[in-house]
Amino acid sequence: MSGQPRSRQPRPASQGRELTFWLLTRYSAVALFVLALAHFSMTHFIFDPAEQTAEWITQMRWNSLALRILDWSMLIIVLTHSFLGMRTVIMDYLKGTTQGVVLALLWILAAILVVLGSNVVLTLPMQ
Amino acid sequence: MARGTTLPAPRRGIRGAIAYRGGEGMLAWAFHRISGIAVWAFVILHVIDIYLVGGNPAAYNELLQIYASPPGRVMETLLGAALFYHALNGMRIVVMDLWPALTAYHRQLWRIVWITFFALGLPGAYIILKPIWELPK
């Protein structure tokens, strides 16, 4: 056992970080309730997956600036929400240095996904 | 504390959760976590495949064939189910966060989650799966 459990030490005043994360999870959840479900409905109910080839997406969906902005914001919100969620899961089940390492990998992965996703949604030329 | 003896490790973490006979709330949480992780895993995949739309359209289209195949559709249906459950239960949580008094009705809210889940989810699943037997092979 290393030192005293945290509950016996004087607790440092909160920096408000946990609150921010908590609120972010809730706000993003509400946004996703609309965005993600709409997205899923569009890709699965309105159109059939089979129709949505790469050409179709670039020509039909991303030909509209509005739709691009929508898709991009959804990307950011989903990544925020789900990576914050995974942070919780990891902090629950992994402890000590493992936790630190896995969290670091998690944030790297998040950054890669932001770059990859933004890259295609934002930089692909309009037709 | 007993001197010279190590205390046996109490049941904690996932093992504790499996051993404990929780109620609806615990099930709701377990499903929420599992579905959240599942959807997160898919999101990773999805961002990568979307990247291919710009990076390598041919590869994307090949992947799409897998998504549109019968096993792919079953997978998409499960994904939809996870997302839909997670979204509905997520709203159940958010609603209680906003109005703590609603915690007294968490079981009722949980029932509403499942009623909605099946009422909208079954037709949805039908739409996604229909092509399996309708499209020409």
Added chain:
Amino acid sequence: MTSNGSVELKIQRFDPERDAAPHWQTFTVPVEPMDRVLDLLTRAKELFDGSITFRRSCAHGVCGSDALLINGRNRLACKLRVEQLGKSVTVAPLPGLPIVKDLVVDMDGFFDKYRSVQPYLVASPVEGSGERLQSQEQRDRFDDTTKCILCAACTTSCPSFWAEPEYVGPAAIVNAHRFIFDSRDENAEARLDILSDEDGVWRCRTTFNCVEACPRGINITKAILEVSSAISAQE
């Protein structure tokens, strides 16, 4: 009263001076119609093995000594009738706390957390010889959370606590709530601050195990969420 037959009582045993790990022992214990699990334990101790160890005092659900994991759920042994459990009763110590011996767990950490939320009234002195005034509505605001008997059934039933033993836990939050929402108290801010750190209220995932375990019927989750809202309102 006439005897009602017997039940299989399965007890998790652990003697730190002999055993390397906990093990199970089963006793066939005679049972009377109105017996509670505490009566079974007491009888097993009296009839079969004096070394069976558990805490108890009031025997009617008001002191919080004998919260145990009974047939998979946290319950007060003195408040649970055997007849509601059928012919086999399984008793283990509260999950998530270090075992001292048999059914006795080390509660120090639990009480440390309770103490960490400053569970006492902080208020400036009043003039005169009379009481502080408080309306019945103001009093009702925190009535529910004054019922807590610190039995730890809630905290040790919480998956978040199992996952992170540093989580301050529902019991401590309940007792902080009792003061945060007391119109006479002047220290809410400090308590909200304590509860907004990494191991504070945010760890609650609305699992409701705590509410189901609470022998006093406190709506703990509601209290926790009220504290969360108070924290976000404060920032």
Added chain:
Amino acid sequence: MTSGLRSSTTHTDVEAIVVGAGGAGLWAALELAREGIPTAVLTKLYPTRSHTGAAQGGVCAALGNVEEDHWEWHMFDTIKGGDYLADQDAAEVLAREAIPAVIELERMGLPFNRTPDGKIDQRRFGGHTRNFGEGPVRRSCYAADRTGHMILQTLYQQCIKAGVKFYDEYHVVDLVFEGGEANQGGRCSGVVGYKISDGTLHVIRAKAVLLATGGYGRAWRVTSNAHSLTGDGMSLAWRHGVPLQDMEFYQFHPTGIVGIGILLSEAARGEGGYLLNDSGTRFMETYAPKLMELAPRDMISRAIYQEVRAGRGIGGRDYIHLDVRHLGRKVIEEKLPDITDFARVYQGVEPISEPVPVQPTAHYAMGGVPTNLETEVLADARGTVVPGLFAAGEVACVSVHGANRLGTNSLVDLLVFGKRAGIRMAQICKSTSQPGSIQGAERAVRDELLELSTRPTGVRPAEIRRELAALMMDNVGVYRDEALLGAAVKRITALKLEYANVRVEDTGSVFNTDLLEARELGYLLDTAEATAVSAYARKESRGAHSREDFPERDDAKFLAHTLVWRGTEGAAASTIDYKPVTITKFEPKPRVY
């Protein structure tokens, strides 16, 4: 060979020791902390597990928040309720100081129920009257149906705030005296505590030691008392030459759950519940035609016994019915939630549709360790103070309750005298020097515990405990007479001999409850003996003590407190003395309601 204790002993010095963390102990600790006296509070239970938490009814103080009230009225009710055996100077202190004590509790944060104008709300309670007995008065301050719980929590919280040092789960197994035992002019100089979690002994030295260990209701089979109420403080003091006072006065509460004794509060009758015998008759008509079910506790308990004895118990058995069905679902669920809950959980009875089987249950010790108004323990009838030793709460006998305690007055007793104890101890600590070394003071008790925990064969403590409890129920219960009491004294003496052979099965030193329960049985035997011996000697009926062979109160001979000293080990011969009752304002009158 392992045994229940470890060889190491820890020595600690403080200035004040409080044994017990119920209402009385906690308030004393708080006063000591306020005075900056280094204090150790030892308690065999976590403080919040103390039995003060079980009290529901309320705490009386003549605040006059809802109607006119005066402390003199409260004082009178207390004295009359106690059948004029209460010391009137003590009753005056109780009634006067109840008022600031309750106000102070509020200021400490106790969540009392409130009147419409925001003050502490008050309600009626049995035996508390307006203008010296004219009619009921609203005097009981309450926090829903958990006043005791809130008192315990609030005091504990304040102790945390004040940084009081607690020794949780330390069982005090002996008192230490220097210069002889209490009856030889000795001074109490510390205690020996047994740390339950590891079996080590802790010798703690101090200038002032307070006993606040509560009652001994576990001596009876049917009792409202916690398993832990085994008379520890009384017995330990008794073993060191302190007499016990008025032990024959033990209160039986009329409405306990059959067989297990859990209390169904007086509120059931306050709201209009009936007591019915086997033929469905409200039998209180015969015993108290005016007050009926609201007669004092001792009277109703006796009436129930009479009914049972006449074969009119339910089905010819030893209980009667408490019937609230006519009050309707709304009243039952809203005003009597505890009773409803208890009846459902513990009897499987639904009070809305069925009558609830009840019987008298052993409840409260009016007697105990004799003290003066400053809570200093007294060694004899002349009022010689035992230096360094104090007592407050149910363990003590000041005496404010006389021969029968009124509802709510026990909580008042804790508050008023717990506080007084703390204040007095602080004074003593400031004006005296630390007693001499008490190295080795644990030797005697170590030998006792070792002997007890290593005896290879013998009877189980549970067998003796069961027999004692049944004996006390049958022979030293609500009704007593010479034959019953004589037999009881004899049997208890025999049980004490058998006790010398009990065998503890658990030989470990970690959390050895088997050993401690055996030890507690020894305390119970002591207090039971003191009770039976005192009851045998008091040849009159007064308050809770009803002798069928002496049905009248006899002020000429027995308007006096009993003091009983323990005989030497193995001998039944206890010594008895009497000391006069202090009468200031109210001349004894027949007690009619």
